[in-house]
Amino acid sequence: MGNCYILHYREDKGEWSEHRLPPDITNHVLQPLRCGTRYQVQITSFNKAGEGEPSDAMQVKTEGTAPVAPDKHAFLMINSTFVTLRLDAWHSGGCPISYFEVKYKLLSDAEWFLVSNNVLPETGKLLLSELTPGTWYNLMISAQNDAGSTDAEFVFATLTPFGGRRTVPPQTPINPSDRRFFKHLSIIVPVVCAVVIVIVVTIVICVLHTRRNPPNRGRGHYDQGVSNDRCDGCLPKLHPIKLSLERLDFRIVRGVYSLSCKHADDLARH
Secondary structure, three states, X not given: OOOEEEEEEEEOOOOOEEEEEOOOOOOOOOOOOOOOOEEEEEEEEEEOOEEOOOOOOEEEEOOOOOOEOOOHHXXXXXXXXXXXXEHHHOEOOOOOEEEEEEEEEEOOOOOOEEEEEEEOHHHOEEEEOOOOOOOEEEEEEEEEEOOEEEEEEEEEEOOOOOOOOOOOOOOOOOOHHHHXXXXXXXXXXXXXXXXXHHHHHHHHHHHHXXXXXXXXXXXXXXXXXXXXXXXXXXXXXXXXXXXXXXXXXHHHHOOOOOOOHHHHHHHHHO
């Protein structure tokens, strides 16, 4: 094999393919490629000595996007017992649409009914029949092309038996997980409220009891008629002050309401 170029290309994370090009070429059209798809491209040269180092990989993308969903009024023709889907109202995004997947359900139901997962675009119009008059439905349709897929959801109501339109959809049903959450919430809230009420009532009772039976912290050895002169010689022994007060408080709490000079001496020694 003489001198030539070798063009390597692949889709993102795909397998490499290659084209051999003559050495005098200045441009080349690489085809066929997928619409709206990203590719990696690199080139190497080849001669009698062998194949050279490849060039840096270049990222390119062919033109085209995923399909674009149409407006609801352009897509659906609604009657009392059937609805017609205008598949040709979808925009291809520049890449031909390969197929559609169509399913629907009652708005109040959880399970979907699959019409087909391979509706060809050549179908043009798709009829959903045997619907209930004056009833709300949920329609899900997915369109696929080389560039990707697009999902679209439409909520609609069939006409009433007299041709009237329902304009206000019912409330969306709560799914099972949300229903369990609200059930647990209905149990938790009363329990928390009861606990809060018990705590508040307990605090109020404690406050009222304290007001009715105030502690006699102001009483000391003065109530026993002990004169200041008698205790003057004792006071210097009450050190450190903080320790003496703590000991005094402790004795009061335990029910000792009087303090003599002897008690003060004991505290000072502590």
